[in-house]
Amino acid sequence: MAAEQDPEGRAAERPLLTDLYQATMALGYWRAGRAREPAEFELFFRRCPFGGAFALAAGLRDCLRFLHAFRLQDADVQFLASVLPPDTDPAFFEHLRSLDCSGVTVRALPEGSLALPSVPLLQVSGPLLVVQLLETPLLCLVSYASLIATNAARLRLIAGPEKRLLEMGLRRAQGPNGGLTASTYSYLGGFDASSNVLAGQLRGVPVAGTLAHSFVTSFSGTEVPPDPMLAPAAGGGPRVDLVACVEAWLERVCAHLGLGVQEPHPGERAAFVAYALAFPQAFQGLLDTYSVRRSGLPNFLAVALALGELGYRAVGVRLDSGDLLQQAQEIRAHLRTSAAQFQVPWLESVPIAVSNNIDEGELARLAQELVSVGGQPRMKLTEDPDKQTLPGSKAAFRLLGSDGSLLLDLLQLAEEPPPQAGQELRVWPRGAQASRTVRPAHVEPLLRLWVQEGQLCEPLPSLAESRAFAQLSLSLLSPAHRRLEQPELYQVALSEKLQALVARLSAGGPQ
C-alpha cells in the first residue's frame, strides 16, 4: 500500500481557493490600517449533523497542507489586481506578495475526535489579513471532511464492528477531488475500504472491487479463453481445463437446484470463468445481471465448485439490485443446501456482499444478516441560519467521571486556569436556563497545538491511526448519546466567566 502522499491536491493548495469577499475584506482591513492586527477565528458545528448527538473532527491534514503551501505567487496577485479596483494602492499588492503563514498558529481537535456543538474543531490565529484569507479554504476543507467522517461513523455504528463497509461513491461525487475527499474521510470515519483507486494510491486507503454488470453482459458465451487451464492452488499437480470443469459442475448444480441446464445464462458463466481465471484466489460472483436464482446462483456455484476442486475458495457473492435482504436470505439457504449436497462445508459461509443506494435505514435492516456492504455514504450538509457565535478566544476541556465516562465538554475563556480534577466547578450547560456543578475525576484538554507561528509542532497521525482513534472516541460515548435517532444530547457547558461575557454582550449590544 502506498504511503500517504498528495501530489494531486493542487486545488487544495492554491491560495486563491477562497471567496472573493475575503480578498475585498483584506483590502478593507489594509486600508483601515488593521492588516497586521492579531485576530482569531474558530470553526465549529452549530448542531450535530444527521440528527445525531456527535460529530467526528476531520480534515486537519488537508488544512495543514494548505497552510504549509500558502503563499501568493505573482500570478495570484496579478489575478486579484485584475478583479479589484484599478486605483487600488500598489502597496496592498506588495503586502499580498509578502504574505505567508509564518505568523499563524493553529489549535485543533485531533482527527477522529468527538466534536460537539460550539466546541472549536479548529482555532486559527495570526495577522488579521492572513487569517481572513484562510477562512474559506479551511472551512471548505474541514466541513465536508468532518461530515463524511461522521456519516461513516454512524454507518459503522449501525453495522457493528465486524461487517465490512466499502465506499463506492466516486462516480457520483462532486468531481474528482470530491470523490477523493469522500473516500479518504469515509475510511477515517470507520469504513474498511474504497473503490477509489486514487484514494489508495495517494492516501493509502485500502481499495476493493471486483466486477460490474457490464463485464457480465459483455460476454455472450461463445468466447473461447486463449488459455482455459488453471493450476491447483497448492502449486503441485497438473493444470485443469476450468471451462470443462465448470460445465461438468453445472449439470450437478442444476440437478440439485431443479433447473434445466440451459437456464443459466452462458454469457454470465463465461464472464465468471474469465474472472476466475484472472482471480482464482479471489473469485466473487455478481449474481443479479440476469436472474439471481435461475442464472447467477447456479453459474456462481458451478464456478466456485470447480475452483474448489483445485483448492481455491470463492470469496463471496454480490447483489446490486432488488430486495437485498430477502435475496441474501434465499442465497444463504441455497448455499447451505449446496454445501451439504456436495460436501463442501466452506460453501455454506461464503460472504454475501450487497450494494446499491444503502442508507442508514437499509443498512440497519441488512446489518444483522450480511457481512459486507458497499455504497455511497449519504451526505446532507447542515446549515444553521443563526449567525451568533460565542465571543472571545476559548479553551475546551472534556470532563470525565472516575470510571472514565464522559460528563460534559467545557468551553471557557483562553485566559482562565484549566479545571482541576477532583475540584467542583460551576458551569452553564448550553441551552439550559440554570447553572449546575460538576466534579470531574479527570480533565482532558481537547484542543491541541499543531502549528505555532507557522511551524508544525508535532507530526499528524497517519490516516489509519486517526481511523483507530475515531473508533476509540466513539466507544467512550454512552449508548444513549451514540444512538442515531433521537439521541440524548451530550452536554456542552460554558464556564461562569464565559457565560457572564455572553450575557453582558447580549444585554449591551445594539437591539
Place this chain on the structure above:
Amino acid sequence: MAAEQDPEGRAAERPLLTDLYQATMALGYWRAGRAREPAEFELFFRRCPFGGAFALAAGLRDCLRFLHAFRLQDADVQFLASVLPPDTDPAFFEHLRSLDCSGVTVRALPEGSLALPSVPLLQVSGPLLVVQLLETPLLCLVSYASLIATNAARLRLIAGPEKRLLEMGLRRAQGPNGGLTASTYSYLGGFDASSNVLAGQLRGVPVAGTLAHSFVTSFSGTEVPPDPMLAPAAGGGPRVDLVACVEAWLERVCAHLGLGVQEPHPGERAAFVAYALAFPQAFQGLLDTYSVRRSGLPNFLAVALALGELGYRAVGVRLDSGDLLQQAQEIRAHLRTSAAQFQVPWLESVPIAVSNNIDEGELARLAQELVSVGGQPRMKLTEDPDKQTLPGSKAAFRLLGSDGSLLLDLLQLAEEPPPQAGQELRVWPRGAQASRTVRPAHVEPLLRLWVQEGQLCEPLPSLAESRAFAQLSLSLLSPAHRRLEQPELYQVALSEKLQALVARLSAGGPQ
C-alpha cells in the same frame, strides 16, 4: 479576466481516478484475450433531474482533458500491481504501461445542449480494456457537471434573464475541486458569477464578493483609519474626510428615519467607512449584522450619501438572514423616501442583493422584487435502480418543425441512414405503447465527433460560449417543457429498427 487554463486539475488527470473494479475487470478481459476487442459505452441520464423535463450537458471539457492526459505511469502500474493478485501475469502490466487513448473516439453533445433521457451525453469507443478504465472517471466528470449546470439553468429560468445570480457554495462544497466544479458549471448553466476566486483564476468565471458579517463585527467604532481622506470621483477638487462627512450625514439620516443618533452601531459604521475607503466606486452595505432598520440601513445611508457628495454611487445593499423578501420591500420603501428627502434620485434604485440558502421556491418568491441573488445551487443526485440500457451503438437526432419548434429527439442505430427533412417517418416514443409518425421540417444531428482515434477534431468552445449556447438551447424549449414543476415531458423516440432490436432482446433474453 484570466483565460481558461487548468494547472489545478491534477486529480482530474490521474489515470487511477477510477473504481478498482475497472482494473480487476481489465485483468479479466485481458486474461480472456479480449483486451483489444472494439467496445463502446454511453453515458446518459435515465430521468431528468430535479423533476424537470430537461437537463443540460456539461463536463465535456474535463473529459477531454482527462483523455488527453491518460497514460499509466510506472508508479500507477506499480500501485495496481500492489493491489492485484501477486501471481498476475507480468505481461498484463506491460500492457497497462503501453495504454493511451490513441485508439479512443468520443462523440458527445456540445456543452450547454439540452440532454434528454436516454440520449447519450457521451459515446466513447475504443479497445475494450481502455474503455473500461475510462468509464468511472468520465462518469464522475460528466454527471456532477451536468447536474450543477441543469440546476443553475433552472434557477436562471426562475429568476429571468435580467437578475444577477451569484454562486457562493465553496465553503460547503465537497472539498476544493467539488467547489471548483460547482462554480464552473453553475456559470455554464446560467449564473453570472461566483465567489470562488480560483474558479476565476483557472476557469475564467467572473468573480464577485464584498464583505461578511465578521468584517462588520471586527470593528468596534473606536478605530481611527490611518487616512480617512477620499478624493472626489471625478478626480479634481480637494480630498474630503470621509469619517467626518459620514457623521454629519448620520444626523440627517437618523432625523429622517426617526432614530436616535446613538442607535446605529458605531462599529458597523466604522466597517462601512473602511470598506468605502477601499472601494469608493463599489460600496455595498451588508445590512443585517445588527438591526437592519435601526443600524444597518441608517449606517448605509450615511456612508452612501457621504460618498454621493464626492460623486460616488453606492452599488447596493445585501441581506443575508431573516425574511429576505419582506426586509427587501421595507428597505426599498426607505430608499425611496430617503432619495426624495435628500434629493438624491439614484438612491431610490440602489440594487438589493440577498443570500442565505436560497432554493427554487425561495427564488421564485424573490425573483419579482430583487436584482441579485446569491447562494449555493442545491444539488440532488438522481439515481435509477433500473439497470437496463438500450442496446447497440446509437445515433441521435433532433427533429424540428417548420417554425423551428422542437418535435422530438430520435435515437436510432448508428448504421441507419439519418432521417431526412420533409420525409415522414415512423417512430416509437419511449414509454408509449404505440408508434407514431412525424414529418420533420429540419433534422439536426445531436452528437458531435470531438476525438477520433485519440486526436481532437475541433477545439471546444470557451466556457462563456458554452454558457451562451446553454441559454440558446433553453430558449428553444416550449414553456410547457421548460416549466420546472410537472412539466410536459419532451419526447424521446426510437427508430423502428432500434425498437425492434429492443423488443427482440427483451423477448429472447434469459428470464
